[in-house]
Amino acid sequence: MIAFEKASFGYDGHPVLEDVSLTLEAGGFYFLTGPSGSGKTTFLKLCSLALLPRGGRVAFFGEDATLLDRDRIALMRRRMGMVHQDCQFIDHLSVRRNIALPLEIAGRRTPAADKDIEDLMGWVALGHRADAYPPELSGGERQRAALARAVMLSPDLLIADEPTGNVDREMGERILSLLIELNRLGRTVLIATHDLELIRTAKREVSARVLRLADGQVRLAGHEL
Amino acid sequence: MLALLRGDPSADSTVPPSGATGHLTTLAAAAMALLALIAIAAAQTAGRVADDWAGALDGAATLEIAADPATAETAAERALMILRETPGIDSARRIGADEARALLAPWMGDTSMLADADLPLMLAVEEAPELDRAALELRLAGEFDDAVYLRHDRWSGTVTAAAGRLRLLALGALALTFVVTAAVVTLAARAALAMNRPVIATLRLIGAQDSYIARAFVRRFTLRTLLGAALGTGAGTALLLALASGGALPAAAPTGPAGWLALLAVPPAFGLLAFAATRAAAFHELRRVR
Numbered sequence: 001m002i003a004f005e006k007a008s009f010g011y012d013g014h015p016v017l018e019d020v021s022l023t024l025e026a027g028g029f030y031f032l033t034g035p036s037g038s039g040k041t042t043f044l045k046l047c048s049l050a051l052l053p054r055g056g057r058v059a060f061f062g063e064d065a066t067l068l069d070r071d072r073i074a075l076m077r078r079r080m081g082m083v084h085q086d087c088q089f090i091d092h093l094s095v096r097r098n099i100a101l102p103l104e105i106a107g108r109r110t111p112a113a114d115k116d117i118e119d120l121m122g123w124v125a126l127g128h129r130a131d132a133y134p135p136e137l138s139g140g141e142r143q144r145a146a147l148a149r150a151v152m153l154s155p156d157l158l159i160a161d162e163p164t165g166n167v168d169r170e171m172g173e174r175i176l177s178l179l180i181e182l183n184r185l186g187r188t189v190l191i192a193t194h195d196l197e198l199i200r201t202a203k204r205e206v207s208a209r210v211l212r213l214a215d216g217q218v219r220l221a222g223h224e225l
Numbered sequence: 226m227l228a229l230l231r232g233d234p235s236a237d238s239t240v241p242p243s244g245a246t247g248h249l250t251t252l253a254a255a256a257m258a259l260l261a262l263i264a265i266a267a268a269q270t271a272g273r274v275a276d277d278w279a280g281a282l283d284g285a286a287t288l289e290i291a292a293d294p295a296t297a298e299t300a301a302e303r304a305l306m307i308l309r310e311t312p313g314i315d316s317a318r319r320i321g322a323d324e325a326r327a328l329l330a331p332w333m334g335d336t337s338m339l340a341d342a343d344l345p346l347m348l349a350v351e352e353a354p355e356l357d358r359a360a361l362e363l364r365l366a367g368e369f370d371d372a373v374y375l376r377h378d379r380w381s382g383t384v385t386a387a388a389g390r391l392r393l394l395a396l397g398a399l400a401l402t403f404v405v406t407a408a409v410v411t412l413a414a415r416a417a418l419a420m421n422r423p424v425i426a427t428l429r430l431i432g433a434q435d436s437y438i439a440r441a442f443v444r445r446f447t448l449r450t451l452l453g454a455a456l457g458t459g460a461g462t463a464l465l466l467a468l469a470s471g472g473a474l475p476a477a478a479p480t481g482p483a484g485w486l487a488l489l490a491v492p493p494a495f496g497l498l499a500f501a502a503t504r505a506a507a508f509h510e511l512r513r514v515r
C-alpha cells in the first residue's frame with residue numbers, strides 16, 4: 001500500500017528520518033510509537049503526501065510520490081483518510097457540512113448519500129451535534145468529527161496522529177474501537193501514539209503491528225509490549 | 226465561463242465571505258470602467274476629427290478675409306475675381322453663413338446663436354498642382370489689409386497628427402485602466418487567498434483539487450468586477466450623453482453601432498480580465514499549500 005525505500009527526510013539539514021525502508025501492507029493495523037520529537041508526525045506527513053522524501057523513495061499504491069502532480073495528489077488523498085494531531089475544520093460550515101465535504105469535493109454528494117452522512121455521524125456519536133459549528137465542539141468531539149470526515153470516502157488507508165491525544169481514557173477507547181471496526185472492514189489503519197496502554201488494549205482485539213521510531217530509524221517492535 | 230456564472234454552491238460556500246475587500250474591488254472596477262469609458266470616448270472623438278480633416282481638406286485651401294459687414298460683399302467679389310484669374314486655381318467660391326456655422330460646430334458647439342456678422346468672410350479654394358502660391362499670397366497681401374490664405378494640407382497634417390497623438394494617448398489611458406484593474410483584482414484575490422490559507426489547507430487535506438478551490442475565488446472576484454464595471458459603464462454612459470446633449474462637448478456621445486459597442490464591451494472585458502487575473506493569482510497562491 002505504502003512502501004518506503006531508503007527514504008530520508010530532514011528539516012533544514014537536521015535529519016529526522018534516515019534510510020527508512022518498510023512496507024505498510026493492505027489490511028494491516030499499525031501503531032507508530034516513539035519519544036516526542038522523534039518524527040512520528042513527520043512520518044505520517046510523508047504517508048499523507050504532505051511532505052516528500054529528500055532521499056530514497058516513497059510509493060503509494062505503486063506510484064512514486066515525487067512523480068505525482070498536484071491533481072494526482074488530491075486524488076490519492078481521497079483514497080486515504082487523515083486525522084491530524086490538530087484537527088482542522090472549516091469553521092463557518094456546520095459539522096455536518098464539514099463531514100460531508102469530502103463527498104462534495106469528489107462530486108459524489110447525492111441525495112442518496114445523505115443517509116450515509118447521518119449514519120456516519122451516528123457511528124461517531126455526533127448525531128446531536130450535526131448542526132453545531134466546529135469551534136463549539138469539545139476536543140473529543142473534534143477528534144470524532146475528524147475521524148468521520150476521514151472515513152467519508154471509504155478510504156483504503158486511515159492515518160491518525162494521536163487520535164486519543166486530548167481525550168480521556170473512556171473516549172480514547174471508544175475512538176480506538178471505531179478504528180478497529182474500520183480495520184475489520186478491510187481498511188488499513190496507521191496510528192501514531194505514545195499511549196502504550198492504548199496499544200495493549202488494541203492488541204487484545206486485533207493483530208496490531210507496532211513500529212518504533214527512534215534515532216531516525218523505524219523498527220518493528222518485538223513482543224515487549 | 227457560463228458555468229462560472231451559474232456557480233457551484235459547494236465550492237462557493239467553502240470560502241467565507243470576505244466583506245470589505247470585496248466591496249473595494251467593486252468600487253475600483255466601477256471607477257476604472259468609468260475612466261475607460263472616458264478614454265474610449267476621447268479616442269473615438271480624436272479619431273473622428275482626424276478622419277474628417279484628412280478626408281475633407283485634401284488639396285483644399287481657405288481664404289479668410291477680415292472685413293466689416295459693410296465692405297464684405299465688395300471684398301468677396303474682388304477676392305473671387307483675383308482667384309479666378311490666377312493660373313493654377315481650379316475653383317473658388319464663397320462659403321455661405323450656414324456652411325461656415327457647420328464647419329465651426331464641432332469646435333464651438335451650438336453655433337446657431339452666432340450672427341452672420343460674427344462669421345469671418347471665407348472662400349473655399351481648390352488648388353491645382355501648378356499654382357505659384359508665393360505669387361498669389363503676395364498679390365492678396367497687396368489687395369487686402371488682413372487676408373489669410375490657409376493651405377489645408379499644410380496644417381491639416383498638423384491637426385490630424387495632433388488628433389492621432391490624442392487618440393494614442395486616450396488608448397494608452399484605456400490600456401492603463403485595464404492594467405490597474407488587473408492589478409487591483411490580483412491584489413485583492415491574493416489577500417483573500419492568503420487570509421483563507423487554513424481553509425485551503427483543510428480542503429487540500431481532504432482531497433480537493435486546485436480547480437475546485439480556485440473556482441470559489443475566481444467566481445467571486447469575476448462577479449464583483451463585472452458588477453463594478455457595469456455600474457461604472459452605466460455612470461460613464463450617462464455622463465457622456467449629458468455632456469453631449471448639454472452642448473458642453475457635442476462630440477462626446479458615441480456615434481454608430483461601433484461606438485456604442487466599444488462602450489458596452491467594457492464590462493465583459495473587465496469581467497474576462499478579472500477571471501484571468503484571479504485564476505492566475507489562485508493557482509499561484511495554491512502552489513504554496515501542498
Ligand SMILES: Nc1ncnc2c1ncn2[C@@H]1O[C@H](COP(=O)(O)OP(=O)(O)OP(=O)(O)O)[C@@H](O)[C@H]1O
Pocket residue numbers: 011012016034035036037038039040041042043194
Ligand atoms: N516544520 C518544521 N520545521 C522544522 N523542524 C520541524 C518541523 N516540524 C517538526 N520539526 C522537528 O522535527 C522533529 C520531529 O518532529 P515531529 O513533529 O515529527 O515529532 P513527533 O514524533 O510527532 O513529536 P510529538 O510526539 O511531540 O508529536 C522535531 O525535532 C521537530 O522539532
Ligand SMILES: [Mg+2]
Pocket residue numbers: 040041042085161
Ligand atoms: Mg506529532
